[in-house]
Amino acid sequence: MQFQSLNIIDPILKAIEEEEYTTPTPIQEESIPLILKGNDLLGCAQTGTGKTAAFAIPILQLLSANKAYVKKRKIRSLIVTPTRELAIQIGDSFKAYGRHTDLRCTVIFGGVNQNKQTSSLQGGVDIVVATPGRLLDLINQRFISLRDVEIFVLDEADRMLDMGFIHDVKKMLELLPKRRQSLFFSATMPPAIVKLSSTILYKPSEVTVTPVSSTVDIIKQQIYFVDKENKKNLLIEILKDESIKTALIFARTKYGADKLAKMLSKKKIKAEAIHGDKSQNARQRALTNFKEQTTRILVATDIAARGIDVDDLEYVINYEIPNIAETYVHRIGRTGRAGAKGTAISFCDASEKAYLKDIEKLISKRIDVVNDHEFPLMNHVVEEPPKPQFKKKKPSYSRSNYSGNKKPRRQFGKPKSS
Secondary structure (H helix, E strand, O other): OOHHHHOOOHHHHHHHHHOOOOOOOHHHHHHHHHHHOOOOEEEEEOOOOOHHHHHHHHHHHHHHHOOOOOOOOOOOEEEEOOOHHHHHHHHHHHHHHOOOOOOOEEEEOOOOOOHHHHHHHHOOOOEEEEOHHHHHHHHHOOOOOOOOOOEEEEOOHHHHHHOOOHHHHHHHHHHOOOOOEEEEEEOOOOHHHHHHHHHHOOOOEEEEEOOOOOOOOOEEEEEEEOOHHHHHHHHHHHOOOOOOOOEEEEOOOHHHHHHHHHHHHHOOOOEEEEOOOOOHHHHHHHHHHHHOOOOOEEEEOHHHHOOOOOOOOOEEEEOOOOOOHHHHHHHHOOOOHHHOOEEEEEEEOHHHHHHHHHHHHHHOOOOEEOOOOOOOOOOOOOOOOOOOOOOOOOOOOOOOOEOOOOOEOOOOOOOOOO
16 A cells, blocks of 8 residues: 555645655554544554654644634644653654645753743644643643644553653643544553543544564564673673664663763763753754764663664664563664664573563563673572561660669569459
8 A cells, every 4th residue: 555545635745755655554554544534543553663654644634624723823733742852753753744734833842941942832833742741831831722722642651651641641631622633642551541541532443553562573682691790791792793883772770871871982882871861952962963873872761762763773782671571662662663674682681581581471472592602691590689687676664664673574464462
């Protein structure tokens, strides 16, 4: 199937061709016709399936068909997403697909001065892509009104809940018009997500593409068993391979990401870290450098990496295996996107074997083990955390129970009457 067969209007079709898109992905093929009909949609799709275009293209077409704004443009579509990077990525997609339409889009996120964003809003926009915190802040300051929203999108709903945005989402829902088209996307569908979707959607059509338990088949997955203290040596050894032009490396903590980036830089390997404690400008600069390949290695935490979308990213390295199996799927989904080849390398020490077992159970697949390397796992013993030591309480003394010696007098009952 070609995009022409989806009844997309010429201005958007022209932009799609300029982006060199020819064949829609499964989620685009299923979702676009449903959204164009005005249906609410519940979409379950893992990262890298073309989800953004699946809702951006039909939204642009629906808004283009009704140019009923009078003197000032009003916000007619709102897309809410959990991270700044993802918001910027979605905003870029709307601008790319809508470049030949008369629609305006702006992106709202925290961590930066709001003046540029409020200036854009005051000029009039049709589409707002926002993170929850800054959106509610600007609503409270009366820079944003949601009363004219026709199409609402909640993207990456599972991550939204993981990051604690559920109360912000509920506040937004109270401000939206009752009559609207709503689109709900999530990579996973646990009970909490299903319950949330039922409060947002009305008689939704459902689209499920590639369950979260499966990983993209084209991705080559490898496990290296290695002692924790030798992980950095193994990483340096692997990065000696000059065919690895760029690699996205996952660390479990912000401190660990910074430490790893500094270690690589000392070894003359150009690396930068990206995580929630970095300023927005620093994060965007690091991401831009990585996309332009002036930085070879980007070390990221899971939350910061959710919005990273880099064309032709071939290597993802799990320096530490995640303790949540679904997170592994999201991590390696950064590579092998849109049919491109990809390799996911994971380092596993003795304490992480249980996490690996959970991952293989989730994806119903044994990951290939690489035994031929210089730093094989030698310590197979999982260290148990030390048991807490409780100090014995000293007996308390009071005038009523002190008999002159240093032991408390026990009273078992009333003394017998003589």
